[in-house]
Amino acid sequence: MLTEPWTVRTGTGSYYKVFTPYWKAVRALYAPPPPQPRLESLQASQKLNTDNLDAWQLHPHKPDWSDGLSSAWRPGEAGAKDRLGAFLQKGIGFYDRHRNRPDLDHGTSRLSPHLAWGEIAPSTIWRAVQHHISAHEADVDGAMVFLSELVWRDFAYVLLFHKPNLAIENYNQDFDLMPWRASETDLLAWQQGQTGYPIVDAGMRELWTTGWMHNRVRMIVASFLTKHLLLPWQHGETWFWDTLVDADAASNSASWQWTAGSGADAAPYFRVFNPISQGEKFDETGDYVRKWCPELSRLPGKYLYAPWKADPVTLAKAGIRLGHTYPAPIIEHTAGRQRALDAYATLKRRRDAA
Ligand SMILES: Cc1cc2nc3c(=O)[nH]c(=O)nc-3n(C[C@H](O)[C@H](O)[C@H](O)COP(=O)(O)OP(=O)(O)OC[C@H]3O[C@@H](n4cnc5c(N)ncnc54)[C@H](O)[C@@H]3O)c2cc1C
Known part of the structure; x- marks a missing residue:
């Protein structure tokens, strides 16, 4: 953490439940401490026969599902420092403009797994960013947005510290009254990247292959699972927990609750992301969907986020047979949106009647 979750308090002495004032408070008072001296030796918590990692036989086999993970990441402090260096050089100056672009390699830092596993400290990152902007003033706007994202991580810990059941229980208990659906089939389609919505499927496949997904x-x-499919956010939290290389008890729970609308300072439930226009807007080049859904790669950009809108000739030319080579949408967008809004109206009725 940058600061311990019990230290930053509002004027009335309570903890912050809204991010923006929390960020302002941290920004005003935080200064990274000097780096700790190098450790000369490290005591293992249990007696180990060998420090040769291969001998521990942790590597998965039958099947070895870890290929995509090893090519995407270099675990350890050196890998973390390289990642930070590359981001300072190529990404931070554009971060305020590029951080929502999954089609760009350096749009965000990809430091989250290194942070989650303690391979780099947030204070080290903060110091490096300060040092960077002292020499590159033009990068200051991007840098401040980046530091604020780092503070989201601390904010998630503030919430977890005060609500230790954040991964299970709704922060806003009104959501206990939500008429969620149950559907193993829909959950499986979502987990496997087979929903028929290319931007959703690309993300779920990126997650399965690399253990990471763009924010x-x-x-x-997450919006698609909790709104279009109306499935409880806890299902998504659990899947992310199992598959993310940056799985983090605080950020994962807080972010799922944020998207589902049940969290502190959450996105309102009635804000339902449109998976078609979100793809068009943020995967600007189409490279992201084309990479993770290669069966759609020959589809013209106009239809890339809604292949079912393409005429049969265009589909045939792109080598796509909907329902065979790529799924038809498992829920129609407007109907899914309306079902979510109706469920939310039911929650409100139940709450008012209680
Ligand atoms: C549904 C959902 C689940 C998530 N689960 C996790 C999780 O398990 N672990 C995790 O580290 N992040 C999680 N996030 C937050 C965010 O998506 C990742 O931190 C970010 O994508 C990591 O990529 P990056 O390192 O390139 O981020 P950058 O944009 O480079 O940000 C730098 C760092 O700031 C922190 N950060 C950025 N955004 C957030 C955020 N919204 N909340 C908390 N910290 C943030 C991360 O530590 C990140 O490494 C989740 C977000 C959502 C919407």
């Missing part, structure tokens, strides 16, 4: 796409897939 904008996380918001889109």
